[in-house]
Amino acid sequence: MIIFLRLSEVCKAKGCGKSSLYEEIQAGLFTPPVKTGKRASAWPSYEVQALNKARLAGKTEAEVKQIVICLVAARRAIDDSAIAAVLNNSNHDAPIEGDNLGDGARLFTKTRKPQIRKRQGVKEDGLEADGGQP
Numbered sequence: 001m002i003i004f005l006r007l008s009e010v011c012k013a014k015g016c017g018k019s020s021l022y023e024e025i026q027a028g029l030f031t032p033p034v035k036t037g038k039r040a041s042a043w044p045s046y047e048v049q050a051l052n053k054a055r056l057a058g059k060t061e062a063e064v065k066q067i068v069i070c071l072v073a074a075r076r077a078i079d080d081s082a083i084a085a086v087l088n089n090s091n092h093d094a095p096i097e098g099d100n101l102g103d104g105a106r107l108f109t110k111t112r113k114p115q116i117r118k119r120q121g122v123k124e125d126g127l128e129a130d131g132g133q134p
Helices: 007-014 018-026 045-056 061-076 080-087
Strands: 041-044
Touching: 007 018, 007 041, 007 045, 041 045, 045 061
Parallel strands: none
Antiparallel strands: none
16 A cells, blocks of 8 residues: 655655755755646655665765656556456455554545635725725
8 A cells, every 4th residue: 555645754754854855856856746636746755765765875976866767657557457457346345455554644534725815905996805994
């Protein structure tokens, strides 16, 4: 099972901040996120682990860039037979081995409510926004 990690979880796993992570992505030293919805992105956990292991092993930047290229290419080479096997599985209610995500990882069931902010003190036609005099 593929587990997706959100930005904060990736930063925690790497021990870096958001800006540093996005700089590494721009430099080709980290994989770009995968769109998991209209406004959601995440990284496959195995990619984060592979890149952390490469750094731990002392790989050069050139070697890390090559690993990134291979990981991104592997995203497009998903085995169609594996997908078909999952889709044809007749026992959809049975738990899948490894469903316990652990380590702070979570499925994307949390939704964000839109925030509506009031503009305060904005003048329109010489009047305060609340209808008072200027």
